[in-house]
Amino acid sequence: MSITVESDASEGLAIVRVVGDVDLWSVDDLRKELGQVQPTVSNLIVDLTGVSFIDSTGIGVLVSCLQDVRKAGGRMGLVIAQPHIHRVLQVTNLDQVFIVGNERATVVKLIAEAGE
Amino acid sequence: MNSGTGEPWAPQVTLTIPASARYLVTARLVTADIASGIGMPIDVIEDLRVAVDEALTMLITGLEDAAQSTVTCQFGTTSEMIRVRVESSAPVALTPPSDGGYAWIVLDAVSDEFDVMQLPNATRISFERASVAPVGQVGHRGTGHTRS
Numbered sequence: 001m002s003i004t005v006e007s008d009a010s011e012g013l014a015i016v017r018v019v020g021d022v023d024l025w026s027v028d029d030l031r032k033e034l035g036q037v038q039p040t041v042s043n044l045i046v047d048l049t050g051v052s053f054i055d056s057t058g059i060g061v062l063v064s065c066l067q068d069v070r071k072a073g074g075r076m077g078l079v080i081a082q083p084h085i086h087r088v089l090q091v092t093n094l095d096q097v098f099i100v101g102n103e104r105a106t107v108v109k110l111i112a113e114a115g116e
Numbered sequence: 117m118n119s120g121t122g123e124p125w126a127p128q129v130t131l132t133i134p135a136s137a138r139y140l141v142t143a144r145l146v147t148a149d150i151a152s153g154i155g156m157p158i159d160v161i162e163d164l165r166v167a168v169d170e171a172l173t174m175l176i177t178g179l180e181d182a183a184q185s186t187v188t189c190q191f192g193t194t195s196e197m198i199r200v201r202v203e204s205s206a207p208v209a210l211t212p213p214s215d216g217g218y219a220w221i222v223l224d225a226v227s228d229e230f231d232v233m234q235l236p237n238a239t240r241i242s243f244e245r246a247s248v249a250p251v252g253q254v255g256h257r258g259t260g261h262t263r264s
Contacts, residue, residue: 021144024137024173053144055169056218084162091225092218 001026003033012042012074013111015104019050022058030058034065042074043111047104049081054088066098075099075114077107125199127190135176135185135204143168143189147200154193156247163226164198164245170223171202171241178208178239197228199244208239 001020007013014037022030038044046062048054062078069076077099080086089095099114101107131146133139144165151161172187179185190201210232213220223230223243230243 021141023140023169024176025140053165053169055166055173056222057173059218059222084159084166087159087162087226088166088222092221 001029003029005033005037007037007041013045013108014041014043015045015047017047017050021053022051023053023055024057027057027061031061031064034061038065038068039072042072043076043115044069044074045077045079045104045107045111047079048085049079049102051082051085054085056088056092059088059092059094062098063094075111077101077111079104079107125192127192127201129191130188131191132186132188135179135182135187137173137176140169140172140176143172146189147191150191150193151198154195154198154247156198160245160247164200167223167226167230167243167245168200168202170219170226171200171243174210174219175202175204175208175239175241178210179204179206181206197244197246199242201240201242203235203238203240205238207234207237210239 001018001022004017006015006017016033016037018030020026034046044065066076078089079102080089080100081102086095086100089098089100099107099110101110129146129150131143133142147164147168148161151164156164168189172189175187176182186205188203188205192199211217213224213232227243228245230241233240233242
């Protein structure tokens, strides 16, 4: 799994792009990266379009991050293009909790609208 | 959940791996290959990869001495379905499915049936999945239970 972080300080937004499999083997890297990025920005987008697999351990880390973002008064969105990744979110009803879109621009817009 | 996974069946493929997260990808690859081999559609294959991963992850994280343990996946197939048994080499105290952890919720959703069995020296999670989900059974289905 690889993780890249793109931040726009002027917008108070960070986009974390994750590529590869997110499972018990790799989830600590995701937890660590999100833990470093989250306190530095208001709003956070995790781009999962490069993720080929995610399980409940990965979902758990995303939920934990969401709670931290909300405590800080921010918003968090997920970019998901693959149906099987969305399905894991959907069966846990977490697609109703995160701001979710299939393109970055969509999620950026939804986050902006949520703040209005 | 019914007793379907409790019926005797002979595994056609057995995979034993160290009880380490490092080998989850191996188990997912084998699962996908077996499911693909009987012509299961891609969405069902993805569900099965998730199911095997969730079962293995629960066992691996619950083992007291994972470094000295193994986990075994057994696969049995027909032209229309796949049965899977995932078993640890030592007993694992699992959180009951009724507690509703994400792993159980996901396993329940991506399998047609699942079962948990505490054996004298092992813990077994079994599940099965047909090629095509029965009508109206996409998403949340019944609640699994633990059987001793």
